[in-house]
Amino acid sequence: MISCREAVARLWAYLDRNLERLQEEELEEHLGLCRHCCGELEFARHIRALLRRSGEAAALPGETRARIEALIRELGGQR
């Protein structure tokens, strides 16, 4: 079985869907037996949720939107 150190090193790649099949199976086997690494996995999920949430309120503010839309209209008009 892979070590905790190796398992933790793979967690974000696992959540990113960037692991090869075998690497994924080895990690899942480890997670099935290791409470500590399951905790690390949950924690990684929460950090990622925090990152997702952090910019959600960043919709274009009204004035900025007006400036940007004017720009693309002007550029579009050049075609």
Added chain:
Amino acid sequence: MAEAAGPALSYEACVRPHLDYLYGLAVRLCGKRTDAEDLLQDALLRAFRAFGTLRDREHPRRWLTRVLTSAFYDRVRVEMNDALHRSVGEDFDLFDKIAEEDPFPYSDRVHLDFLDLFDDAQILQVLQGLLPQYRVAVILACVYDFTAREIGAISGRPVGTVLSWLHRGRKQLERELWEYAVSHHLIARGEGDT
């Protein structure tokens, strides 16, 4: 990539539905709204100049991401080269650090309590502590679900490089979260021990 069916979409019609997405990405990359607007304007100009090379106008999101990311890289090129001289602390593990330092001794959800310390603006600030190429990789993967292969295509780098950026970016993010919490006195313990 397939050609769009029917009459090709105009620049304006192609770009407009993606403005909020591009602005959100720019805010996360730049941290400040004024810088984000500047980057977005730059990216839209570049997209206009290169619009003739866009083949799939029905699905321009990845192409627009590449244009904006490339404009961002041009702004931070010097900072990117710092990567050669900066250690990101490969051995740092935030989960273990929180357990060891135990900043919430009466809590049974100490790790979540730690993350609850941060509001959205503080997370954007913490992200600014990451090297730019790590920031791009982490944001595109974690927030927008791009795979390493897609990020490689967007950044013009091999997949192996992106995987390394993601790994090191995550390590740097964990360390930045801890250091931010300590230096801004969000937690009482850990001063001088990072």
